[in-house]
Amino acid sequence: MVTAELPDGDSRDAAPYTFTHDGSTLVVEEQGEGPVAYVLVHGIGMGRSVFADLAVRLRESGQVIALDLPGYGEAPEPPRTPTIERMADLVAAFLRHRGLDRAHGRVVLLGHSMGSQVATEVATRHPMLVWRLVLCAPTINIAERSAVRQLGRLAQDLWGESPIVLVRGAREYLRAGPNLRRKMRAMLAHRPEESYSRIVAPTLVIRGEGDPVSPHDWCRFVVEEIPDAHLVELSGHGHETMIKDAAAAAARIVAFARA
Template identity: 60%
Template structure:
């Protein structure tokens, strides 16, 4: 059964959406026909997109979600696969009364896998995809390899990113290992050729989680441009989202607004 219920306002307009036993927590800001759907990575939540929301909200409605078991969303009975997370987002998009206009799905890290599946499994659900720091590089498809790369990447990040990331990982709960497994067994390289909407790939110049060769492979499979953010690592849209926002807006032909 589908269910949309308001929650106590914490920020913006916050609601919950439940479908198939899994819950999304949804925060909205901005208005207009264009919708930016923000999907976080493993161990994170919608709050890591705070700066990106600020940058994008002058240009449309921004919808940031907590996936099941992350942030404020309830822990599901079973850990959803990447495919099931995509199905949940598709159900949410189908249930909401969206204004006419494009929906741009933006996924960071594991969220890029969810966004790609959403576009591939549910044609017409979104009009464009943006993959920021796309995972999982097939050359490092193990928890140990991924955690090692992430730890190395965090060396270039700011204390703000480290503090926020640590808090969100704690909120992700005791099932993070199983959530990591769900991410690692998914093979995004098999999904990209099935994505028919326009795309954009963004990586931080210093991102060791998503090396240049892998991101070029992703961009080629999506038939999409690749933009590299100078001086940034894997968490490029957390530390300073302005460069990533400019790349997203430029891809849409939109002039950024100073915030």
Template identity: 60%
Template sequence: MSSDPAIQPARPFTHEGATLIWEARGSGEPTFVLVHGIGMGRTVFNGLSERLAEHGRVIAIDLPGYGEAPEPPRTPTVERLADIVAAFLRSEGIAAPVFIGHSMGTQVITEIAARHPDLDARLVLIGPTVEIGQRNAWTQLARLGRDLLDESPKVFVVGAREYLRAGPNLRLKMRAMLVHKPELAYPRVAGDALVLRGEDDEVAPHAWCEQVASSLPRGTLVEVPGVGHEAMIKNPDPAADRILAWLGITATADATNP
């Protein structure tokens, strides 16, 4: 368990011409590695990071071209993003991480586990994208818009700031997300995997999340009542409680209660 949850200074890591930014807080085991979604950055995990840092080391990442990370010369594919994060973990000597990905971040961490099984990772997929048969920008944006209708001002402020920071290549980044086929990687994930879905999530429908969980050899689906796709921004506690309970670290909440 961590005794010092203070945030350490953010640092860059460069691999084959692309740079990510990472910051850490807490200490001990396990090491949680947090990977954000399309148009976002590591700051969307602030509340969740604070909770998890009470129980281990937490590393939050700005993928190349997001948050404070510089725009790479070419927009990376999801597979390339996975290789960059895997190279970072190896450079830091991090083994057996607990990856937590949100939205597009679930695609990245799935590819890491499938392409780099030696890392011995466990996965938490929060609101996994992108559903088979719905892989076009207008469908995804419409779903996100419906999901945001009932969200708090905090979600809008954080989300708008991060989308602006994602820069002029957001269209290319969206395309990289949409052409990726995570269902090809799910069966190749050897470790335990938790699919975490907000009950009101318009972006990650229940049927799709069930398919994701069943495609993962050791997958489990848990739903959080009364929240949508951006649940961890507005109130990270229900998600944190379920992640920790799934890991057997704490029993402050179970899979059926908010």
């Protein structure tokens, strides 16, 4: 069963609306217009608000659609914590319902951190929906697949970060609620390395040079596994580069979409 509260008419900066499929709900926010649709999927403990700076920069070259995954941001907590694969199927159902696929437009699907795992599964399970794929700070590094190591790396990344990153991050983690441990388990159970070789969309992998969560060797492995992919590393950035200053990433993403 699908229910949706879609924006009226051709409004390109409509109020956020909801999309529900198979018992789980997305909150969707759209802005801008153009031939390219940038669909943004956030990481664990986050929500669409972390893409605020990136969305403003991307809307200059296309439509921007930012999502709150179930139980994150303003999206309600589902009855059961969904797997990465189920979240990917939910995103795919939304894209189809919205009329966004390779036959009707150019969808650039972008996932940050855990969102890269969701985006990977959309690209492999529903390849006709994704025209270009962007994996920002992809997780999970197979050499450190445990909650303790992941949380330790995240703490290392946040040490000395700007107040805006810490405040926004803390707010979103509080919104994620008491089921964050189960959400972490779902993230850790997923094996993105088993899906990379099946991605057919051209792929851009982005990491901050100072990112301890998504280290260089892991991102190089990701690129080598995907048939058509290349890696960009941004100096002066870590894992949360989408929150603090998205200018460098946005420029690379727009250039990738225009290639």
